[in-house]
Amino acid sequence: MPLIIRDQLVNPPTWFTSFRDLTLYCHIFLRDEVVIESTEPDLYWRWMRARGGMDFVEDFVRPGTEEGVHLDVEPNYPRSVITDRIAPENVHRLIAQIRFCRGLT
Numbered sequence: 810m811p812l813i814i815r816d817q818l819v820n821p822p823t824w825f826t827s828f829r830d831l832t833l834y835c836h837i838f839l840r841d842e843v844v845i846e847s848t849e850p851d852l853y854w855r856w857m858r859a860r861g862g863m864d865f866v867e868d869f870v871r872p873g874t875e876e877g878v879h880l881d882v883e884p885n886y887p888r889s890v891i892t893d894r895i896a897p898e899n900v901h902r903l904i905a906q907i908r909f910c911r912g913l914t
Contacts, residue, residue, distance in 0.1 A: 810911055811877035812839075813870065816847035818880060822894040825860055831900055832865035835907065845869050846879070878910040 812835050819828060835841040843866050847853050850869035857863050879886045880903065882893060890906040892899060 810841060811875055812841040812843045812907060813846045813875050813877050813879045814843065814866075815879070815881045816845055816849070816853050817882050818892070818895055819845065819853060819857060819862065822896070824894075824896045825862065827895045827897050827900050829862060829864070831895055831903060832862075834900075834904055836865040839908065839911070841878075841907075841911075842867050844875060846872050846875070846881075848872060878907055880907070 812832075814832075819825075832843045836843055845853060845857075845866055845868075847869050848871065854863070854869065857866070877888070879889045880895075881889050881891060883889075884891055888910040890903060890910060892903060895903065
């Protein structure tokens with residue numbers, strides 16, 4: 810099941826190292842396909858690639874085109890994990906919520 814991360818969560822106040830930790834865990838241990846949901850994929854691809862952010866991200870998708878667990882800033886989809894940032898203090902909570910949402914399928 811894909812993990813779809815909203816593009817806004819790549820930007821500060823997200824800690825980019827925490828973003829990489831989250832995508833690493835979901836890719837390796839949960840075996841999720843991690844994608845970024847964005848209307849401007851070229852802009853985010855350039856910014857993320859220069860910082861190693863594409864190591865565990867498979868692709869970019871347009872909003873609303875993929876089914877899966879959504880990591881978002883607002884509840885737009887049935888299986889959504891809501892947060893305002895990805896940071897050291899909330900990575901474990903986000904992983905637990907993502908694992909819970911995966912079990913709802």
